[in-house]
Amino acid sequence: MWYNNFKINEIKNMKTGILLINLGTPDSPSTPDVRIYLRELLSCERVIDINPVARWLVLNLLILPFRPRKSAKAYKKIWMDEGSPLLVFSEKLKTALLEEFAEKDIPIELGMQCRKPSLKTAIGKLRGQNCDQIIVLPLYPQYASSSYGAAIEDLYKVVLNDWNIPYLQIIPPFFSDSRFIDAWAKIGLPYIEKKPDHVLFSFHGLPLRHLQKSDYTGKWCKNNYSCCKELIDENRNCYSAQCYQTAKLIAQSLKIEEEKWSVSFQSRLGRDEWVKPYTEPHLKELAERGMKRVVVFCPSFVADCLETIEEIGISAC
Secondary structure (H helix, E strand, O other): OHHHHHHHHHHHHHEEEEEEEEEEEOOOOHHHHHHHHHHHHOOOOOOOOOOOOHHHHHHHHHHHHHHHHHHHHHHHHHHHEOOOHHHHHHHHHHHHHHHHHHHHOEEEEEEEEEEEOOOHHHHHHEEEEEOEEEEEOOOOOOOHHHHHHHHHHHHHHHOOOOOOEEEEEEOOOOOOHHHHHHHHHHHHHHOOOOOOOOEEEEEEEHHHHHHHHHHHOOOOOOOHHHHHHHOOHHHHOOHHHHHOOOOOOHHHHHOOOHHHEEEEEEOOOOOOOOOOOOOOHHOOOOOOOOOEEEEEEEEOOOOHHHHHHHHHHHOOO
16 A cells, blocks of 8 residues: 555654545535535635636625535435545544554544535544544545645645744655556456446546646646656656556556546536546537447545536436
């Protein structure tokens, strides 16, 4: 696992804790709670990266009056007795890690960027257990400024309020880590053995401008998606390129022929151009080509959530 790369408690008398960061979820599937969640999520300047005044207008006049009701209906379809799937499964991951580290007595907390349990609460619990060193794992396999970047920014805002700032070890994106790839291959193998017509790797979408802004050369991003197919130094920070790399490595591990798998992007918001191809029309295109049995992997999500259960598991079927 990723934690084997770190020497825990290597500094004498310094206690280490682990912080898991995920995006967050509404407190309930009610429209008011979904509205509160969306307001918190979409107010982030890394998510809607436009002029602050324009962002306020878009959020309050175009999104919040309409989107919460639609999203609440989707959340009601997937809500579990224990609560939101994202929170339930993230907590199960935390529990599994606690069992893994039981003998070393290493505290582990889950913090959400939006809603509960908050990052502030999670950090407070770790500091309350005398953790001066914190290993931070953002649960985002690929880097995007709107997810991984926002998580780290939120984390810094919390710890900067502490007089004794903790020592942070932040785990980088793990989109190509062999252990992450092997885990997906293990999950997917039973489905691949049934010999589907096609395998689709569907990742969370991003506005196209986010890819352009990640191009540190200012010259590489060609806006036609061909520049994302291979991961090289020029596009090493490109979310799309990292997604293609993840898909390619999983496909290779499962020995899926190149012509039998493809990549698409889901979960768009607004009218701006997002990374293509879009998942829904791509699935329709596959059906029109006679692909009746399609297996869909969602390797940008560590825990099942609205996007995987409802958007892919229900609406896309």
